[in-house]
Amino acid sequence: xxxxxxxxxxxxxxxxxxxxxxxxxxxxxxxxxxxxxxxxxxxxxxxxxxxxxxxxxxxxxxxxxxxxxxxxxxxxxxxxxxxxxxxxxxxxxxxxxxxxxxxxxxxxxxxxxxxxxxxxxxxxxxxxxxxxxxxxxxxxxxxxxxxxxxxxxxxxxxxxxxxxxxxxxxxxxxxxxxxxxxxxxxxxxxxxxxxxxxxxxxxxxxxxxxxxxxxxxxxxxxxxxxxxxxxxxxxxxxxxxxxxxxxxxxxxxxxxxxxxxxxxxxxxxxxxxxxxxxxxxxxxxxxxxxxxxxxxxxxxxxxxxxxxxxxxxxxxxxxxxxxxxxxxxxxxxxxxxxxxxxxxxxxxxxxxxxxxxxxxxxxxxxxxxxxxxxxxxxxxxxxxxxxxxxxxxxxxxxxxxxx
Numbered sequence: 001x002x003x004x005x006x007x008x009x010x011x012x013x014x015x016x017x018x019x020x021x022x023x024x025x026x027x028x029x030x031x032x033x034x035x036x037x038x039x040x041x042x043x044x045x046x047x048x049x050x051x052x053x054x055x056x057x058x059x060x061x062x063x064x065x066x067x068x069x070x071x072x073x074x075x076x077x078x079x080x081x082x083x084x085x086x087x088x089x090x091x092x093x094x095x096x097x098x099x100x101x102x103x104x105x106x107x108x109x110x111x112x113x114x115x116x117x118x119x120x121x122x123x124x125x126x127x128x129x130x131x132x133x134x135x136x137x138x139x140x141x142x143x144x145x146x147x148x149x150x151x152x153x154x155x156x157x158x159x160x161x162x163x164x165x166x167x168x169x170x171x172x173x174x175x176x177x178x179x180x181x182x183x184x185x186x187x188x189x190x191x192x193x194x195x196x197x198x199x200x201x202x203x204x205x206x207x208x209x210x211x212x213x214x215x216x217x218x219x220x221x222x223x224x225x226x227x228x229x230x231x232x233x234x235x236x237x238x239x240x241x242x243x244x245x246x247x248x249x250x251x252x253x254x255x256x257x258x259x260x261x262x263x264x265x266x267x268x269x270x271x272x273x274x275x276x277x278x279x280x281x282x283x284x285x286x287x288x289x290x291x292x293x294x295x296x297x298x299x300x301x302x303x304x305x306x307x308x309x310x311x312x313x314x315x316x317x318x319x320x321x322x323x324x325x326x327x328x329x330x331x332x333x334x335x336x337x338x339x340x341x342x343x344x345x346x347x348x349x350x351x352x353x354x355x356x357x358x359x360x361x362x363x364x365x366x367x368x369x370x371x372x373x374x375x376x377x378x379x380x381x382x383x384x385x386x387x388x389x390x391x392x393x394x395x396x397x398x399x400x401x402x403x
Contacts (some may be wrong), residue, residue, distance in 0.1 A: 040377035045331055045363040048315055053353055055227040055308035055346050061216040061279075063300045065209035067184060073199045074177040077101040082195055086206070090188040092181075099180040099193070099205055106175040113168035120161035127157035186210040187285075211285045214296055216246070216259070218304055219274045227346045229309030232275060233266035243307040244279045248300055255290035257281055261306055279304065311345065315354045321364040322352045329365035329372060330358070337369075337376045 081100040085092050092098060131150035138144040146152060191206040193199060220228070228242070236242075241260030248255050259281035268275055281288055284296035296302075321328055322344065330338040342357030358364070363380065 040335070040379040041369060042379045042381055043329075043331070043365045043369060044367040045380050046318055046321065046366050048317055048354075048358055048360050048362050048364060050313045050315055050360050053311045053314045053316055053346075053351075055229075055311065055353070056348065057220065057224045057227050057306040057308050058348070059218050059220065059224075059304050059306070061218050061302060061304055063214050063216055063284075063296055063298055063302060065186075065211070065298045066213045066215055066280075067186070067210035068189075068298075069182075069208060071098070071180065071182070071205040071208050073099075073101065073180065073203045073205055074201055075101060075106065075174050076198075076200045077103070077105065077178065078198045079193060079195055086188060086191060088188055088190060091186070091211070092188070092208075093185055094183050095181050097179045097181050098188075101178040101180070101199065103175055103178040106171065106178055110168070110171040110175050113164070113171040116164040117161070117168050120157070120164040124154075124157040124161050127154040180205060182208060184210045185212050209298055212283060214281050214284045214298060216244075216279045216281075216302070216304060218261070218277045218279055218306070219272070220264070220277055221274060225275070227308040228306065230261075230264060232264060232268075234264040234277075236260065236262045241280075245305045245307075246279075246281070246296065246302050247305070248302040250294055250300075251292075253292050253294075255292055255294045257284065257288060257290055257296045257302075277306075279306075308346075311353060314345070315358055315360060316351050317354060317358070317364050318366050319347065319349060319351055320366045322347060328354075328358065329369065331363045331365060331378055331380055335378060335380070337365075337372060337374065337378050339372065339374050 078101070079099060080102040083090070083092070083096065083098045085096075086098045127150065131154050134148060134150045138148060141148075186208050189207040189209055193203070193205050199205070225232075230242070241262045244259040244261050246257040246259060259279045261277055261279045264277040265275060281296050286295075289295050317328070322342075323329065326342055326344050328340050328342050330340055332338050340357050343355045345353040345355045347353070365378070369378075
């Protein structure tokens, strides 16, 4: 009997426990149900405004000289003297003698040529006198031959005079060529010879470049053409051209120069798929130095901003509002996110100009949004001071490149 009680008693206790738990579950109060709406995302916005916009195109280029040549000897001889400016970095004027080749041989050749001319002139006079005598002697003869009238002899004497005069001119040219100069103002880049060295005709003496004007070959992307408003193959009128601002950091200071865009290539580079334009700066080593007195030196790599066309009453938004794929996040009147595709006329690091897809007065989001969804609720905050929104400056975006 006691054995049966030991077996049944635990079962009875377990059954009572389960029954009590079941009763408590049946009669427990229902929990209060709450439905919470999604929490809106806080964003910073800016209203779309219309304004007159002057478009600009940013690019980079290397400064190069309009003329860069090898200085070559045209006659042979020993170098008798060199200019103090015939050194790397030296400056020279048009016609200034840079290298003088020993000219004794050329002065002697000139004297010999002058003597031959004098002899040829005498020969012509003698031939003309002989012809005059022959003509008088044969005046009564019928059909005298040209040889009898001394005509071939006169022609030969005149031809000899012409040849002697040509030799004289060549002697003068060779003597002049013994003084090496250039017909433009410039600087010496390299020198290969020095005093006392013998050089033959055609020997390189150095390298020089002109300083009256420098050029910049500017790469232009296709999407920048609309901002310029210029056709492929554009050539500016004499003295005209679009304004170009040139910048470089030299000596810890930002240097600035001004030039003009004078022409664009008539073809597209097949390797880079870019269009190239030429900008010029007159007198970069003189009156057109930078505001700190720095010349626009050949070989310098610079940033360039080209003044483009103007747009009247353009819709302008901060660059941070333009997203990848030319989309913009707009907050509608109900406080919901509206993702729109827009037409971009121009974009720069600071702003973008939109020609379709937006309306003046609408609010565009300029802060970052994680996982944006069409129609999601957003809460608008005023744009903070300092220009940095949501960890990103207004000019930062991964959507488009520079204008």
